[in-house]
Amino acid sequence: MPQPLRYLQIFATFARNSLIRDMTFRANFLIEFISSLSWVFMNLGFYILIFHYTPSLGRDTGWGKYEFFVFTGTALMINSLAGMLFMTNADNFGELIRRGGLDFVLVKPVDTQFLVSLQRVDWSSSGNFLVGLGLAVYSLRCLGVWPSPVTIVLYVFYLLCGVVILYSLMFLLAATAVWLGRNETLFDFWFYIVSFGRYPMEIYEGRFGRPFRWFFTFIIPVLVAINVPSRFLVQSIRPQSLEEWLLPLYTIAATVIVFAVCRAVFQLALHSYRSASS
Amino acid sequence: MAAIEIRGLSKTYRVTRxxxxxxxxxxxxxxxxYEYVHAVRSIDLTIESGEFVAFLGPNGAGKTTTxxxxxxxITPTSGEARVLGHIPWRRENAYRRRFALVMGQKNQLWWDLPAAxxxxxxxxxxxxxxxxxxRVRDELTEMLGVRQLLHRPVRELSLGERMKMELVAALLHSPQVLFLDEPTIGLDVVAQYTIQQFLREYQARTGTTVILTSHYMKDVVVLCRRVVVIFDGQIIYxxxxxxxxxxxxxxxxxxxRFSDGQVPTDLSRFGKIILREPPRVRLRVARNEATEVIRAVLARYIAEDVSVEDPPLEELIAALFASARNSRLSQERGNSAVPEDTTHSANH
Structure with a gap:
């Protein structure tokens, strides 16, 4: 069997086993499902409230109510995919290190990072993804925008780039567990960083905003993760500067680089693994 | 070609004091x-294909590390090892497909799902x-008598049943080399016995090369002809x-066992009395004097039953560890005057 197909099959089994497990504890699953959905709806309510007071974010930024909701829908999809596929696993990685469970992963004839990253699928986050998708589609319809097939392909591609960027940052931090033993606070850091990416980059303007925008674009490229795919749907009509054209190209480079760094650090971490006592 | 070849293998951990x-x-x-813990010190070992070898040693001797x-x-600090021609810490898939590891203290099965x-x-x-x-799954579960438990969640299995499932999981891909780290730890005698019998039968049939670490001498006696005793990171036997x-x-x-219920009071001249429980007495005597002592006792008193045994293996091994510890201590005392010697952890 060709390698990629085998990995896909293993992932399908992970997803299936996770679902069986989730269904064994149905009440727990429902509580998680509902609580994360209500968090999403509370946020949406808050955004709707904001647009009671203003028709757009800033002046002439192009982020009106529905443009922003396309953006938020995209943010929800990317975040929920990262959460659904990787969050439990990143969380669990510290435990694998501390209790020596990584031993069994290391002896398997499959890429260790793959096994560690995808072992568990958190199906309770799937609701958020559907809400994000629904929100984006609904907002596009309200705007009367019908994206072309090319736009949709580009959108999906950049959405996946966004997921890869979030994944890489997450596992970069998770891998430090090998050296630190406990890294819960460092791991929380991921949420803080990622929350910077949840807003259109135009809001990072002025003396305070510019350094933020620069930092979260070029050093920790979390700002391009959601902004770039969203712009393909609602902003691409009127590119404002040269930067706007270079951004998609840069995003591909940033995705490749941040993933490569994550991979390198992860390999180094595996090399330094000491394995908890018997 | 030897299945496992180890030359000068060492592993030193740096730990914060x-x-x-x-x-x-x-x-x-x-x-x-920092201080340095020398878990394994320059081990040389060759194991032929199809051997069943036991690693014996007290806790912390370096068996599991090896x-x-x-x-x-883990990656060694220095030295070489080849298993089936592969360098293990390169973690090549070609190697990882050919061996298996079972650890009695850790489990790899999904806790909330059936083993199947x-x-x-x-x-x-x-x-x-x-x-x-x-075919392999049915064969193995049949041999271990856990076939009917395949569809029960692992968390509902007993420790023994779970261990048997762990063994099946490890052997599904028919590994050529098998590492067993205390596979019977914490199990009751029946489960221990089943696993011993299984391992013996399985190894005889498949010719798998096996290394076993265990604290139960019974495991070792039943399964292994060759024994490697590790103490303080070194092979001492x-x-x-x-x-x-x-x-x-x-x-x-x-x-x-004396017949009249009375135990003679002068038995200590034959050997050391280790148990006195009328009408029974246990004596410890030098090996070459054993027949002589029995003859003398039987000539003098009326005995209902007499038995002669080798000392329990546990006792022998404990004595071996104790003497190794003593010689290590005296060695260190001798070395403490030589500061440039860095081979012992106590000197750091």
Whole structure:
């Protein structure tokens, strides 16, 4: 069997086993499902409230109510995919290190990072993804925008780039567990960083905003993760500067680089693994 | 070609020296002091294909560390090892497909799912053809008597049943080399016995090369002809179990049951009395005097029953460890005058 197909099959089994497990504890699953959905709806309510007071974010930024909701829908999809596929696993990685469970992963004839990253699928986050998708589609319809097939392909591609960027940052931090033993606070850091990416980059303007925008674009490229795919749907009509054209190209480079760094650090971490006592 | 070849293999861990008290802890935060733990010190070992070898040694002797090095879980500080021609810590898939590791203290099956689901996952991870998978799985679960438990969640299994499932999971891909790290730890005698019988039968049939670590001498006696005793990271004995017993056991245990319910009071002149429980007495006598003592006792008193045994293996091994510890201590005392010697952890 060709390698990629085998990995896909293993992932399908992970997803299936996770679902069986989730269904064994149905009440727990429902509580998680509902609580994360209500968090999403509370946020949406808050955004709707904001647009009671203003028709757009800033002046002439192009982020009106529905443009922003396309953006938020995209943010929800990317975040929920990262959460659904990787969050439990990143969380669990510290435990694998501390209790020596990584031993069994290391002896398997499959890429260790793959096994560690995808072992568990958190199906309770799937609701958020559907809400994000629904929100984006609904907002596009309200705007009367019908994206072309090319736009949709580009959108999906950049959405996946966004997921890869979030994944890489997450596992970069998770891998430090090998050296630190406990890294819960460092791991929380991921949420803080990622929350910077949840807003259109135009809001990072002025003396305070510019350094933020620069930092979260070029050093920790979390700002391009959601902004770039969203712009393909609602902003691409009127590119404002040269930067706007270079951004998609840069995003591909940033995705490749941040993933490569994550991979390198992860390999180094595996090399330094000491394995908890018997 | 030998299945496993080890040359000068060493593993040293650097650990921060922990001190008590808040001030010392804060100081250590900025200027940590390290000490070095020599878990494995320059081990040489060759194991032929198809051998069943036991690693014996007290806790912390380096048995598990050696198994982890051979599994490629950790990287050595120095030295070489080849298992089936592969360098383990390169973690090549070609190697990882050919061996298996079972650890009695850790489990790899999904806790909340039936073992059958974990087995299915292993099938995909190892790329086992479906017909071979079904055949091997049924064979192994049949041999271990856990076939009817395949569809019960692992968390509902007893420790023994779970361990048997762990064994099945590890053997599904028919590994050529098997590392067993205390596979019977914490099990009741019946489960222990089943697993021993299984391992013996399985190894005889498949010719798998096996290394076993265990604290139960029974496991070792039943399964292994060759014994490697590891102490303080070094191999202090490598040879057959019978040789080890002959080498160490220079005495015998004689148990006598007197018929009139009275135990003679002058028995201590024959040997050391280790148990006095009328009408029974256990005597420890030098091996070459055993027949002489029995003859003398039987000539003088009326005995209902007499038995002669080798000393229990546990006792022999404990004596071996104790003497190794003593010689290590005296060696260190001698070495402490030579500061440039860095081979002992106590000198750091």
């Amino acid at each position: 922990k001190k008590e008290g808040l001030v010392a802890t804060l100081r250590a935060l900025f200027r940590p002091e 198994l982890k090095l051979l599994s490629g879980i 689901e974990s087995f299915h996952l292993h099938q995909q991870i190892y790329g086992i053809p479906p017909d071979q998978f079904t 490598d040879g057959s179990l019978t040789n080890l017993v002959d080498h160490l056991g220079d005495y015998k245990i004689i148990t006598i």
